[in-house]
Amino acid sequence: xxxxxxxxxxxxxxxxxxxxxxxxxxxxxxxxxxxxxxxxxxxxxxxxxxxxxxxxxxxxxxxxxxxxxxxxxxxxxxxxxxxxxxxxxxxxxxxxxxxxxxxxxxxxxxxxxxxxxxxxxxxxxxxxxxxxxxxxxxxxxxxxxxxxxxxxxxxxxxxxxxxxxxxxxxxxxxxxx
Amino acid sequence: xxxxxxxxxxxxxxxxxxxxxxxxxxxxxxxxxxxxxxxxxxxxxxxxxxxxxxxxxxxxxxxxxxxxxxxxxxxxxxxxxxxxxxxxxxxxxxxxxxxxxxxxxxxxxxxxxxxxxxxxxxxxxxxxxxxxxxxxxxxxx
Numbered sequence: 001x002x003x004x005x006x007x008x009x010x011x012x013x014x015x016x017x018x019x020x021x022x023x024x025x026x027x028x029x030x031x032x033x034x035x036x037x038x039x040x041x042x043x044x045x046x047x048x049x050x051x052x053x054x055x056x057x058x059x060x061x062x063x064x065x066x067x068x069x070x071x072x073x074x075x076x077x078x079x080x081x082x083x084x085x086x087x088x089x090x091x092x093x094x095x096x097x098x099x100x101x102x103x104x105x106x107x108x109x110x111x112x113x114x115x116x117x118x119x120x121x122x123x124x125x126x127x128x129x130x131x132x133x134x135x136x137x138x139x140x141x142x143x144x145x146x147x148x149x150x151x152x153x154x155x156x157x158x159x160x161x162x163x164x165x166x167x168x169x170x171x172x173x174x175x176x177x
Numbered sequence: 178x179x180x181x182x183x184x185x186x187x188x189x190x191x192x193x194x195x196x197x198x199x200x201x202x203x204x205x206x207x208x209x210x211x212x213x214x215x216x217x218x219x220x221x222x223x224x225x226x227x228x229x230x231x232x233x234x235x236x237x238x239x240x241x242x243x244x245x246x247x248x249x250x251x252x253x254x255x256x257x258x259x260x261x262x263x264x265x266x267x268x269x270x271x272x273x274x275x276x277x278x279x280x281x282x283x284x285x286x287x288x289x290x291x292x293x294x295x296x297x298x299x300x301x302x303x304x305x306x307x308x309x310x311x312x313x314x315x316x317x318x
Contacts, residue, residue: 051279051282052243052246052247053243053246054242054243054272054275054276054278054279055238055239055242055243055272055275056239057239059271075268075269075270076268079265079270079305079306079307080306081306082270082306084308084312084313087270087274087308087313088313088314088315090270091270091271091274091275091313091315093271094269094271094272094275095271095275098278098310098315098316099278099279099281099282099310100315100316100317100318101318103282104318
């Protein structure tokens, strides 16, 4: 409803006025088409497929043609006289989706995971570009030579001689233990 | 009875045997208020009476069914029997089939409840001519 432009609001109001004036009391979406449009009249009983609400407020198809009406008449008699196809037809008149159809798995997870990886990829590209173009030059202290001299100095100072760095260095043989 | 035995929100219960006392008692003792706790028989009787109303209307059937499905239990066969008969009085086969689908869904992972219900309801189903969703091939996609 939030995306309704003023033009469509005007159209909606005039549509509701027409419905009110016809005085038929017909529900907005009772013309056989049941897509969710942005002109759903929430003041009328609505249909929905929900696992926890087996019987919605109104039947799925309330505009019945003559075959449907004759089937409904037959429903008033003994149900043993109905064939399987007629029973299925009666169900489909009243309900849109069966419980298994409501519970069917969707492929949405593939979209979600795929979208996630795409975003990761774009982020990776952005980070890579940033490393190349945005970061300042690396300080000299990261050079191999500098790091080697730094390590040698630390060993000469006997840094952490008991449990840490210097304890791992074999001073006699000048190698790591 | 099913409310006591099959706590759908827990997953530990497997048996359908009538082991009522050990499940009703903890409920009563945990109760903080001193309100009277309804027994399973009273609950069942209340709902059977609700659906047995001779001039029940479609709204009452809908409200009753939706409320019953909202509870954390699978209704007893006798409640379902009176609900199906209410559908018959309202000439509503589709709702009768829907009720059967709903209780199958309500059983959740306990796959043995629905066949038991159908077995218990078989005389009613035959008498009223209600086909199960399986008979109509509506349990498959």
